[in-house]
Amino acid sequence: MSQEQYPLNVAADTSLDSGVQRRVPEKTPIQILHEYGTKTGNLPVYLLEKSEGEAHQPSFVFSVKIGDVSCSGQGSSKKAAKHQAAEAALKILQIDGGAVSVPVKSESNGVAADSSNSVGKLQEIALQRGWRLPEYTVLMEVGPPHKREFTVTCRMESLTEKAVAHTKKAAKKAAAEKLMAKLQSLSDGSEITWTLQSSVRLENLRNSSAEKLSLLRRNPLSIPNTDYIQMMLDLSKEQGFEVTYFDIDELTVNGQYQCLAELSTSPVTVCHGTGISCSNAHNDAAHNALQYIKMMASTK
Structure with a gap:
C-alpha cells in the first residue's frame, strides 16, 4: 500500500554554484503548529473524531485543539486528516509557513x-x-x-x-x-x-521462525471451543506486543455483545468481535486478530 504524501511547501535553494534551483521541503502544518504550541505552552491535541469508508478507500476526520482554537480536517489517511486540521488552525492563528516567533513561556527541558x-x-x-x-x-x-x-x-x-x-x-x-x-x-x-519498547512491525513477522508464530502458520483457526484469547496472549508475549480488549456497550442488531481487540503493533492492529457474552466476543476478536496476524506473517 503506497503511503499518502501531504504536499509540502517548497523553497528554492540557489546556493549551488551551478545556479540550478533545488526545491527544498519546508515544515509541514503539523510541525509548524507543534512549534507554535511548544513556544506558547499550549501544545496541540489531536482527536480522531471519525473513521469510515471501505478498507481500500478509508476516510478519517481529526480535530485539533490548541488553546482556545479548535479545528477539524478530513483525509484518506490519519496523517492527511491531521495535516488538514493543523492547516485550518494555522489560518485562524494567522501563522504562515515561516519561522514561528512567539515568546517562550517555559525553559524546562525545552518543554512548554x-x-x-x-x-x-x-x-x-x-x-x-x-x-x-x-x-x-x-x-x-x-x-x-x-x-x-x-x-x-x-x-x-x-x-x-x-x-x-x-x-x-x-x-x-x-x-x-x-x-x-x-x-x-x-x-x-x-x-x-x-x-x-520498540513496536513490533507487522512486516517483520514474515521472517520470524519463533515457535508460537510457526504453529499459527501451520495450524487451522477453525477448531471448535479453542481458547483464542490464550493463543493471542502466548503469541503477544513471544513477539513482544500488547493486546487490549475494549468492550462496546451497544449490542448488535442481533443482540450480541461486541468488543475490539487492539494490538500494539506498528501499524496498530484493531479487530472486531461479537458473541453471546462478553467473553465470547473477546474470543471472537482474538480469533479475528490471529487470522490477520497469520495472513501478514505468511504473505511473502
Missing part, C-alpha cells in the same frame, strides 16, 4: 506544555523522551443528546487506556489520567522510569 493536568503531563513526558505524542480516539458515542456518553481511548506508544464521560474533553482527561497512573505503576514509583 501545560503540566497542570494529565493531558499536559503526558505530552511533556512524550516530548522529553522523544516519544510520539499521545493520540486520543473517540471509540464510541452513545445515549440521547441530553445525556450523551463518550468513550475515548488514549494511546501513547504501546500503552492504551480508555475512559467514559459525558463530554469528549472529560473523557479525554480521564483516559490521560489512567495512562499516567499506568506509567507510574509500571515505574514502581512516582517518578516515570518506564522504558519504551
Whole structure:
C-alpha cells in the first residue's frame, strides 16, 4: 500500500554554484503548529473524531485543539486528516509557513506544555523522551443528546487506556489520567522510569521462525471451543506486543455483545468481535486478530 504524501511547501535553494534551483521541503502544518504550541505552552491535541469508508478507500476526520482554537480536517489517511486540521488552525492563528516567533513561556527541558493536568503531563513526558505524542480516539458515542456518553481511548506508544464521560474533553482527561497512573505503576514509583519498547512491525513477522508464530502458520483457526484469547496472549508475549480488549456497550442488531481487540503493533492492529457474552466476543476478536496476524506473517 503506497503511503499518502501531504504536499509540502517548497523553497528554492540557489546556493549551488551551478545556479540550478533545488526545491527544498519546508515544515509541514503539523510541525509548524507543534512549534507554535511548544513556544506558547499550549501544545496541540489531536482527536480522531471519525473513521469510515471501505478498507481500500478509508476516510478519517481529526480535530485539533490548541488553546482556545479548535479545528477539524478530513483525509484518506490519519496523517492527511491531521495535516488538514493543523492547516485550518494555522489560518485562524494567522501563522504562515515561516519561522514561528512567539515568546517562550517555559525553559524546562525545552518543554512548554501545560503540566497542570494529565493531558499536559503526558505530552511533556512524550516530548522529553522523544516519544510520539499521545493520540486520543473517540471509540464510541452513545445515549440521547441530553445525556450523551463518550468513550475515548488514549494511546501513547504501546500503552492504551480508555475512559467514559459525558463530554469528549472529560473523557479525554480521564483516559490521560489512567495512562499516567499506568506509567507510574509500571515505574514502581512516582517518578516515570518506564522504558519504551520498540513496536513490533507487522512486516517483520514474515521472517520470524519463533515457535508460537510457526504453529499459527501451520495450524487451522477453525477448531471448535479453542481458547483464542490464550493463543493471542502466548503469541503477544513471544513477539513482544500488547493486546487490549475494549468492550462496546451497544449490542448488535442481533443482540450480541461486541468488543475490539487492539494490538500494539506498528501499524496498530484493531479487530472486531461479537458473541453471546462478553467473553465470547473477546474470543471472537482474538480469533479475528490471529487470522490477520497469520495472513501478514505468511504473505511473502
